[in-house]
Structures are given as C-alpha cells and as structure tokens.
Amino acid sequence: MAEVTLKGVGKRFGATDAVKDVNLTVADREFAVFVGPSGCGKSTLLRLIAGLEEASTGELLFDGQRVDHLAPARRGIAMVFQSYALYPHMTVYDNMAFGLRRTGLDRQGVEKRVKAAADTLQIAHLLDRKPKALSGGQRQRVAIGRAIVREPRVFLFDEPLSNLDAALRVQMRVEIKRLHAALGTTMVYVTHDQVEAMTLADRMVVLNDGAVEQVGAPLDLYHRPRNRFVAGFIGSPRMNFLDVTAGGDGTVALAGGGWLPVPAAERAAGGQPLALGIRPEHVVLGGSDLEGRAVLVERLGGGTLVHLELADGATLTAATDGASPVRGGEPLGVGLPPPSCHLFDGAGLALEAPP
Amino acid sequence: MRRTAARLGLWLLVAAIVVFAVFPFYYAVVTSLKTGSGLFRVDYWPIDATLANYLAVFREQPFGRNILNSMGVAALTVAVSLALALAAAYACARVAFRGRGLLLMSILSVSMFPQVAVLSGMFELIRGLGLYNSLPGLALSYMIFTLPFTVWVLTTFMRELPKELEEAAIVDGAGPWTVVTRVFLPLLAPALAATGLLAFIAAWNEFLFALTFTLSNEQRTVPVAIALMSGASRHELPWGNIMAASVIVTVPLIALVLVFQRRIVAGLAAGAVKG
Ligand SMILES: Nc1ncnc2c1ncn2[C@@H]1O[C@H](COP(=O)(O)OP(=O)(O)OP(=O)(O)O)[C@@H](O)[C@H]1O
Ligand SMILES: [Mg+2]
Numbered sequence: 001m002a003e004v005t006l007k008g009v010g011k012r013f014g015a016t017d018a019v020k021d022v023n024l025t026v027a028d029r030e031f032a033v034f035v036g037p038s039g040c041g042k043s044t045l046l047r048l049i050a051g052l053e054e055a056s057t058g059e060l061l062f063d064g065q066r067v068d069h070l071a072p073a074r075r076g077i078a079m080v081f082q083s084y085a086l087y088p089h090m091t092v093y094d095n096m097a098f099g100l101r102r103t104g105l106d107r108q109g110v111e112k113r114v115k116a117a118a119d120t121l122q123i124a125h126l127l128d129r130k131p132k133a134l135s136g137g138q139r140q141r142v143a144i145g146r147a148i149v150r151e152p153r154v155f156l157f158d159e160p161l162s163n164l165d166a167a168l169r170v171q172m173r174v175e176i177k178r179l180h181a182a183l184g185t186t187m188v189y190v191t192h193d194q195v196e197a198m199t200l201a202d203r204m205v206v207l208n209d210g211a212v213e214q215v216g217a218p219l220d221l222y223h224r225p226r227n228r229f230v231a232g233f234i235g236s237p238r239m240n241f242l243d244v245t246a247g248g249d250g251t252v253a254l255a256g257g258g259w260l261p262v263p264a265a266e267r268a269a270g271g272q273p274l275a276l277g278i279r280p281e282h283v284v285l286g287g288s289d290l291e292g293r294a295v296l297v298e299r300l301g302g303g304t305l306v307h308l309e310l311a312d313g314a315t316l317t318a319a320t321d322g323a324s325p326v327r328g329g330e331p332l333g334v335g336l337p338p339p340s341c342h343l344f345d346g347a348g349l350a351l352e353a354p355p
Numbered sequence: 356m357r358r359t360a361a362r363l364g365l366w367l368l369v370a371a372i373v374v375f376a377v378f379p380f381y382y383a384v385v386t387s388l389k390t391g392s393g394l395f396r397v398d399y400w401p402i403d404a405t406l407a408n409y410l411a412v413f414r415e416q417p418f419g420r421n422i423l424n425s426m427g428v429a430a431l432t433v434a435v436s437l438a439l440a441l442a443a444a445y446a447c448a449r450v451a452f453r454g455r456g457l458l459l460m461s462i463l464s465v466s467m468f469p470q471v472a473v474l475s476g477m478f479e480l481i482r483g484l485g486l487y488n489s490l491p492g493l494a495l496s497y498m499i500f501t502l503p504f505t506v507w508v509l510t511t512f513m514r515e516l517p518k519e520l521e522e523a524a525i526v527d528g529a530g531p532w533t534v535v536t537r538v539f540l541p542l543l544a545p546a547l548a549a550t551g552l553l554a555f556i557a558a559w560n561e562f563l564f565a566l567t568f569t570l571s572n573e574q575r576t577v578p579v580a581i582a583l584m585s586g587a588s589r590h591e592l593p594w595g596n597i598m599a600a601s602v603i604v605t606v607p608l609i610a611l612v613l614v615f616q617r618r619i620v621a622g623l624a625a626g627a628v629k630g
Contacts, residue, residue: 052522073528085519089541098537099527150527 002062002076002153002186003028004049009058011044018044020210021058026188026203028063031180034190035197036207037233042190043158045207049188050079050156062153073102078147079156082163084139086131086146092118093127096146103150117149120182137168144176148183155187161196173199194234198222206230228348231277237305239277239342240316246272252343255312256290260336263353264343274351277342280305283318285326287335292316294330308332380605387598394594408599415593417572418600421580424490425604428565428576429558431494433551436501440550441543444509445535449521459510466503470563473499481568488570496564501554512546513539548618556608577604 004026011019019041026032034042047053049060051072060068067075078099086095093114100110118124121141131139140160147155157176161169177200180187191197197204198218206213206221206229214226218234225231231239244252244260248270251259260276268274285306292308295315304324308316316334326332343351386394388404412418446452447459477496486492516539524534540547562578569575575583581600584593612619 050526052525071528072526077526079523079526081519081523083517083519085517085523087520087523087538098524098529102528102533146523146527 003064004154004186004188005059005061005064006045006049007059007061009045009048009055009060011041011048011053012056017210019048019055022212024205024212024215026186028186029184031177031187031189031200031202032205033197033201033203034188034205034207035192035194035233036213038192040207041210042192042207044210046079046156046158046188046190049154050077051075052079073099076153077156078150078152078154079158080143080147080160082159084131084143084163086139086142088131091128091130092123092134092142092145095131095142096149099146099150113149113151114145117145120148120179121145136164137172140164140172144179148179152185155183155185157187157189159191160189162191162193169196176200194236198234204234206233208233224350225277225342226350228275228277228344228350231342231344231350235279237280237317237319239279240283241344242276242278242310242314242316244274244276244343246270246274252276254290255314256310258289260289260338260341262338262341262343264341264351266354267351268343268345273346275344275348276336277344278336278340280317280319282337282340283316284335284337285318285320285324286333288333289336290316290334292332292334294326294328294332297326297328306332308334310334380602383598383601383605387595387602390595408595409603411593412596412600412603415596416580416584418577418580418603420573421575421577422604424574425559425576425578426607428490428493428497429555431491432497432501432558433554435494436498436505436554437547437551439498440502440505440509441535441540441547443506444513445531445539447506447510448513459507462503462506466500470500474563474567477564478567487568488574490574492568493565493576494558496568497558497561501557505550505554508550509543509546512543516542545618548615552611552615552619555611559604559608 004024006022006024009019009022010017022045034045036042044053048055051067051070055068059066062075072079087098090098096114096117097110100113105113114127115124118127121144123138123141123145126134126138126142131142134142140163143160160176161172164172173196176189180200189197189200191200201218203215204218204221205215208229213233214221214230216224221230221234225234228241232241242255244254246252246265246268247259248268250263250266251261252265252274253259254276262276265274290310292310294306295309296307298305298307299322302322304320304322304326306318306320306324306326308318310316318334320326345351385398385401387408388401388406389396389398390403390405390407393403443462447455477499481487481492481496484492484495486495520538521534524538529537560578561576562582565576565579566582569579572580577600581597581604584597584600
C-alpha cells in the first residue's frame with residue numbers, strides 16, 4: 001500500500017518528448033486510470049513508475065520516499081503486461097512462484113502464497129499447465145496471479161484486457177474491480193478504452209501528447225471537462241461541437257440564426273467565436289433550437305443513434321431511446337438544453353459557468 | 356490417378372536425394388569391410404565381409420586416442436562457443452549501447468577470411484600463448500569460425516523473444532544472469548542445439564588448423580590422423596584402413612543429428628516461443 005507521487009516527471013526519447021512535466025499524486029488504495037489516445041505516453045508513464053524506464057527529469061516518490069534509484073523489484077511494484085508475458089517454458093505454478101523465489105521465501109511460504117492467489121483467481125486447477133495450454137482469459141488470470149502473489153505496494157496494469165474478446169473483457173473488468181476492493185492496494189491502470197476507464201477508475205488521468213490534460217473522478221470529467229480535448233475524449237459516442245458566437249449577454253448565436261442562453265457564455269465578450277459542445281445523449285430530438293435532417297439512423301436495440309445534417313452543413317449526433325420512430329431522410333427539429341451545453345474558447349479551454 | 360503419379364514423383368525425388376547423400380557413405384562402409392585385392396573391385400554388396408580393417412586402424416596407430424582428442428576439442432569448442440555466444444547475444448540483442456551495429460558487423464566479418472589467410476597469425480598467437488600442440492590451443496583456433504555464426508544466430512533468436520518477457524522477469528527481481536539462464540536459455544534451447552551441433556561438426560571435421568597446430572600423433576585429431584595414415588611402403592595407401600576410419604568418425608555425427616533432430620528442426624523453424 002502506497003501513495004505514488006510524481007513531481008515534474010518527464011521522459012525524452014531522442015527528439016521526442018514522450019512524457020512532459022507530469023505532476024500527479026495517486027492516493028493510497030486508489031484506483032487510478034491513465035487514459036488517452038494511442039501514442040500519448042500512457043505506457044511510458046507507467047513504465048517510469050515501474051522502473052523499467054528511467055525518467056529524464058523529475059522525481060518519483062512512494063509514500064514520500066524517493067524510489068527513482070531503485071530497481072523495479074525493490075520498489076514493491078507488480079506489473080501486468082498487455083501480452084501477459086508469461087514464461088512459456090514454466091508451468092502456471094512456476095510462473096507465479098518465480099518472483100517469490102527470488103525474494104528468498106522458503107518453499108512452504110511460496111506454496112502457500114501461490115495457492116492462495118490461485119484460489120482467489122479460480123485457477124487452482126490450472127497450476128500444472130503450461131501457458132500454451134491456456135485460453136486467453138486464463139492466461140490473463142495467471143498474469144494477474146503472478147502479480148498478486150508478490151503482495152506489492154502498487155499494482156501496475158498496461159492495457160491488460162485489450163487482447164480479450166468483448167464479453168470476457170467486461171467480465172475481467174468486473175473481476176479486477178472486485179480484486180481492488182478485496183486487496184485494497186494502490187492500482188495504476190493504463191487503457192485507451194474510455195468505458196474501461198470510466199468504470200474502473202476512482203480517479204482518471206487524461207493524457208494527451210505526453211501531458212496531463214485533466215485529473216478527476218470519472219463523472220467530474222464527464223460533466224466538467226476542462227478543455228475540448230477531454231470533452232471529446234470522454235463519452236461515447238463523442239461530444240458534438242458546433243461553431244457559435246458569443247452574444248456578450250449570456251447568450252450565444254447559433255449558426256441557424258437562433259439565440260441560446262448558456263450560463264457560461266457570460267464569461268465571453270460579445271462577438272467572440274466559441275465552440276458549443278453537447279453530448280449526443282443530451283440532444284433533444286423534436287426541439288426548436290436548430291433545424292436538421294436525419295441522414296443515418298443506427299439502431300442498437302437499447303438505444304438509437306441519429307446522425308443529423310444541420311441546415312448549415314454541420315453534423316450532429318443524437319442518442320435517443322431504442323423505440324424512437326425516427327427514420328433516415330426525415331427533417332427534424334433539435335433542442336439543446338442549456339444546462340447540458342459546454343462552451344470552449346478559441347484555445348479549447350472550457351468556459352466555466354458562474355456559480 | 357494424378358495423385359498417385361504425384362506421390363510416385365515425390366518418392367522418386369526423395370529416393371534420389373537419399374541415394375545422392377547416402378551412397379558415398381554406404382560405399383565407404385562396403386569398402387571398409389574388404390581386404391587385399393578385393394579393395395580394387397567394384398562391389399555394391401559386402402562380399403567376404405571382415406572387420407580386419409577396423410581392428411588394424413586401432414592397432415597401427417593411436418586411433419582411439421585421436422577419437423578422444425576430436426571429441427574433447429569439439430566438445431570444448433561447442434561449450435565455450437555457446438557460453439560466449441550466449442553472453443554476447445544478450446548484449447547485442449538486449450543491451451542498447453553505442454556501436455552495437457558496428458560490433459555485430461565486425462564479428463561477422465571475422466568469418467570472411469579464409470583459414471589459410473589467418474593461419475600464420477594464428478600460429479604465432481597459439482605459440483605465444485604456449486598452446487602449441489595442445490587440445491585447448493586447437494579449440495581456441497576453432498572459435499574463429501564457430502563464434503561468428505553462433506553469436507549471430509543466437510542474437511537473431513534472442514531479438515525475437517518478446518521484450519516484455521525480460522521486463523516481467525526484471526519486475527520479478529531477476530538480474531541479467533537470471534534472465535539469461537532461467538528465462539532465455541530454456542527458450543533458446545532449440546537454437547542452442549542447432550548452432551551447437553553445427554559448431555561440433557565444424558570442429559570435428561576441421562583439418563588445416565589441426566594439421567598445423569599439432570605435432571605429435573598423440574595430440575592429433577581424427578581428420579589429420581586419417582590423412583596421415585600410411586601403409587607398409589611409401590607407395591601403398593592403406594585404403595581399407597582409411598575407409599574403416601572414415602566410417603568410425605562419421606557414426607558419432609549421425610548419432611548426434613538423430614538425437615537432436617527434433618530440436619534442430621524446431622530451431623531452424625524458429626518462432627517457437629510464441630504464447
Ligand atoms: N523505447 C522508445 N524509443 C523511442 N520512442 C519511444 C519509445 N517508447 C515509446 N516511444 C515514443 O513515446 C511516445 C509514447 O509512447 P507510449 O508507448 O507511451 O504510448 P501509449 O500511450 O502507451 O500508446 P498505446 O496506446 O498505443 O500503447 C510514442 O510517440 C512512442 O513512439
Ligand atoms: Mg501502450
């Protein structure tokens with residue numbers, strides 16, 4: 001159990017800055033998720049915490065103690081890799097015992113801990129098998145088992161579920177969450193799947209291009225994104241963005257000619273071009289703020305996605321219930337409920353609504 | 356019909372390859388079982404077979420000793436080559452350092468020089484080290500051709516091993532030595548068997564260095580011993596003895612290949628470590 005603190009951590013690979021000046025504290029027992037698009041430096045940041053990569057700048061502390069100079073095994077971390085990285089020539093038992101034996105623990109101690117971990121993960125019947133003879137989900141469990149036997153202070157996961165099929169991914173996601181509750185260990189989890197991130201995280205860290213964009217509880221990020229990148233990245237389907245102009249009096253002018261009162265617009269000077277963001281699930285079909293036409297209707301059973309083309313050529317996605325009678329080609333009015341509208345200035349920063 | 360024809364063709368091809376590869380050896384076996392004037396008759400079956408030549412080989416020179424020498428030299432060459440190559444391969448495949456590519460190229464370029472070209476230099480080196488006319492000296496000289504390819508093959512194989520495997524071991528607390536011996540070595544077993552065997556064959560068959568760097572009959576290896584066999588008079592070649600000796604030295608190689616056959620196939624087919 002440990003609190004992980006990063007102070008101004010950066011990592012350069014030759015000419016590229018993979019991680020730039022990251023300041024972050026992951027509290028003891030917290031489940032932190034790093035999320036961001038491919039190549040944004042998630043893995044690099046995780047590997048810096050693991051000690052597999054050496055930081056170019058900054059400090060790394062566990063419980064206030066600097067650990068930068070310690071080898072991975074001495075930091076008290078355990079890592080689960082995307083490709084599982086099980087030792088192919090060893091049985092499941094030996095895979096899990098390998099790290100324990102390195103610590104000088106005696107045979108009975110090793111056996112007890114491996115058995116206990118195997119029971120927790122329900123892989124006790126697989127202990128004599130080689131990784132070759134396991135399914136993807138079973139391999140994943142063994143990889144997690146290899147991490148938990150070491151009773152680490154911090155668990156690190158690098159996209160552990162991305163090689164599993166959709167159904168198994170959901171199941172393992174639940175199991176990892178349960179494991180976290182049972183072990184109460186600090187966990188740092190990397191994923192590019194924002195559903196995984198939303199469901200697992202106590203705290204989400206959104207990364208972009210090597211820098212932290214925003215840190216917060218999943219719902220905070222969903223409701224109060226700090227900038228346009230976070231707003232677009234969190235939520236599925238993506239948030240819609242429309243070009244609007246501030247009226248200077250707490251309203252914005254829509255491209256269609258209408259005026260919409262948005263609380264945050266008070267912060268903008270009249271005539272300032274802004275981007276209005278609204279999530280598909282907040283768009284109201286049959287409203288009167290904008291005129292459009294349904295160009296494509298996707299029926300998902302539980303819900304329906306309607307892709308609209310607005311009068312000025314902009315596109316908008318709306319999510320409604322599965323029983324919606326909308327058909328492709330139909331002209332539709334669209335309502336934008338002001339409390340659900342976000343505004344972003346030219347630099348992409350969110351305008352905060354006054355209290 | 357067509358399938359039978361295709362099958363027949365395949366078997367004919369296999370038969371041709373087998374005859375081409377095995378017939379010379381078979382003929383040597385047949386010849387080694389003949390004596391006297393029978394040696395100069397062309398026979399395809401052993402007629403009047405006798406083991407006299409085999410006994411004579413061991414009686415007329417220290418041939419048993421020569422075989423032991425060859426085995427010792429070849430085994431030493433293989434053991435030292437593989438140990439050095441494994442360590443070098445770890446460095447070349449896994450440790451990033453300046454000039455790695457250059458180092459690999461220069462290792463490869465060592466095998467560019469024909470043996471004759473390095474013979475005199477090697478002679479001085481061996482004598483300087485006080486290893487002239489000794490088996491370790493021979494083993495040392497053989498490494499000039501075994502090391503380049505063992506290093507290269509093992510480096511290539513080690514590069515193929517997933518990086519995450521090594522990192523998992525590091526997180527588990529393994530140092531470089533443990534990583535190499537406990538994680539990489541077992542996974543490289545097929546490659547080690549294949550390269551080890553090639554090194555063994557090269558050392559076992561080597562002639563020029565063995566001839567130059569040994570002086571006495573007791574230190575000679577088999578190829579030299581066979582070449583230097585002489586008959587009762589200067590003009591008589593002990594053909595039967597030579598054939599018998601050739602058969603004797605071929606048998607260990609065949610045995611080795613058969614024993615390691617499956618590993619070698621796995622080694623040459625590579626990519627055997629996924630999962
Ligand atoms: N060993 C390395 N040498 C050079 N550049 C590297 C190295 N490792 C990562 N990078 C670069 O650093 C950046 C971040 O890489 P990283 O692997 O952390 O991305 P990621 O967020 O994990 O992406 P993904 O979701 O695709 O796994 C990338 O631009 C990558 O090319
Ligand atoms: Mg990654």
